[in-house]
Amino acid sequence: MYTRHVTGKQGEDQAAAYLVANGYTILERNWFRRIGEIYIFALKDDVIYFFEVKTRSGFKYGHPFAAVSQHRIHTIKRLGYVYVADRRLPYRALAVGVIGIVGQQLTCLPNIDILSSR
Numbered sequence: 001m002y003t004r005h006v007t008g009k010q011g012e013d014q015a016a017a018y019l020v021a022n023g024y025t026i027l028e029r030n031w032f033r034r035i036g037e038i039y040i041f042a043l044k045d046d047v048i049y050f051f052e053v054k055t056r057s058g059f060k061y062g063h064p065f066a067a068v069s070q071h072r073i074h075t076i077k078r079l080g081y082v083y084v085a086d087r088r089l090p091y092r093a094l095a096v097g098v099i100g101i102v103g104q105q106l107t108c109l110p111n112i113d114i115l116s117s118r
Helices: 003-021 070-087
Strands: 025-033 036-044 047-056 093-102 105-117
Touching: 003 025, 003 036, 003 047, 003 093, 003 105, 025 070, 036 070, 047 070, 070 093
Parallel strands: 047 093
Antiparallel strands: 025 036, 036 047, 093 105
16 A cells, blocks of 8 residues: 555544544545545534545645645535435535644634535
8 A cells, every 4th residue: 555545544534533523423434436535424413514534744745725626625515415315314404524634733624615404
């Protein structure tokens, strides 16, 4: 396994542990479809979150949030809608979130885009 894959996997594990410690329920991890992958689906207060996780060992390539493009957010939205429809999950709202990790420092932006509310 490449070093970057190990770093990414460790970051996803750290992000999931952070979410659980902050009251989220992990619904699924590493959900893949032809158009892309969502790293973490989580639920909190009847809101389903679609989390992108970006991990860096340092700032050599910039902050992890800078690596999340509008195109990627659009893809996450599309995948999230498919996931929720496939599983017929009840929700009050849907949201895209990003978790950035540099070394051991984790930053979470849980509501970068609220998709819909019921």
